[in-house]
Amino acid sequence: MTAQKVPFIDLKRLEPGLWEQWQEKIKELFHSASFIGGKEVEKLESSIAEDCNSPFAVSCANGTDAIQLALRASGVGKGDTVILPDYTFWATFEAIVNVGADPVTVDINSSDLQMDFDLFCKAVETYQPKAVILVHLYGWGSSRLEEFRLFCEKRGIILIEDGAQSYGVLYQNQSIYSSAQISTISFYPTKILGAAGDGGAVLTSNQKIATRIRCLANHGRKDQYSHDGPGWNSRMDSIQAAYLNLAHEFLPTRIQQRKKAASFYRNYFKKNAELGISCVTPSNHFEENGYVNLLLVPSASRPSWIHSLTQEGIGYGLIYPSTISFQKGATPYLRGKIGGEIAQEMSQRVLSLPLFPYILQKELEQCVSCFI
Ligand SMILES: Cc1ncc(COP(=O)(O)O)c(C=O)c1O
DSSP states (O other): OOOOSBOSOOTTOOOTTHHHHHHHHHHHHHHHTOOBSSHHHHHHHHHHHHHTTOSEEEEESOHHHHHHHHHHHTTOOTTOEEEEESSSOHHHHHHHHHTTOEEEEEOBOTTTSSBOHHHHHHHHHHHOOSEEEEEOOTTSOOTTHHHHHHHHHHHTOEEEEEOTTOTTOEETTEETTTTOSEEEEEOOTTSSSOOSSOOEEEEESOHHHHHHHHHHTBTTEEETTEESSOOOBOOOBHHHHHHHHHHHHTHHHHHHHHHHHHHHHHHHHHHTGGGOOEEOOOOTTEEOOOOOOOEEOOTTTHHHHHHHHHHTTBOOBOSOSSOSTTSGGGTTTOOEEEOOHHHHHHHTTEEBOOOOTTOOHHHHHHHHTTOO
């Protein structure tokens, strides 16, 4: 194996001047001993609310807590059934279990790899859920997003949108978060807006829910020593907020860089259709944020593509190599599942190539040179 020439993600490739600004900011926070809350957190929350066209944005410790806060603030808990897609990051499932609710997985649609709307309707009939978590994966979302939203609204089902990966995604020319009842974001370092550690946020148009989230994320506090009930400590610290505020300045350029790389890959695999590899493309309701490149390769040939990439020192990702319902750890908690075969098939076919802001054209060409 050769040394890695192109990493899957390079978090060290940052803008000139960012390091100096960050050092100044740390000095300022240190000298004012401003570590929890304060103006950096407020500034971040207002930028997020504005970007996402959402009336309320509440920051928290990470994207997993954001989902747990959204569930708990919506009154989802012990004995409630919550539907989620069978293909997502484990955190979506874990958050449901952690609030004491019972998850039901639903298969995905092979065209966009998001939860299948028709199977979701079947799951609602069968399991009568209190809530559903729709996950916007890969930098776009379901081509039937509007139907999900209308269906849930009509039936009084709580719809939480896990938008950990979808910062900057446009749906029908507006932020994907803007028409959600309640949605969540992750600021994990590899996300579109990445922190220098962990961070997350919940967005909602409902003031009562926003107040409840803020209270839950701060020990259930009404004021310093008076508590509405048990919450936990899921506050975002000021240092993360300050870093995110600096990074936010560069966000449009970073997203534009990602999108350029995403379309380079898309064009390459379209031009080389004889390879039998497709690059998944969102439906035209969406403008993607370039979160990842997502290839579908025949499962039988995936090991040999991986071998070539490894030989050439090119990083890659499998997002995700297993479905939720196939995970051993899910079995004791699953209330049920609807389908799962498509998700299972996709887990054996997905392959992602390096994609991050400031990836060089030369590097993109090196990555695809393995596919000839
Ligand atoms: C779809 C999805 N949901 C939830 C999360 C959890 O976010 P965090 O790592 O910030 O807790 C992630 C992060 O990887 C994610 O991709």
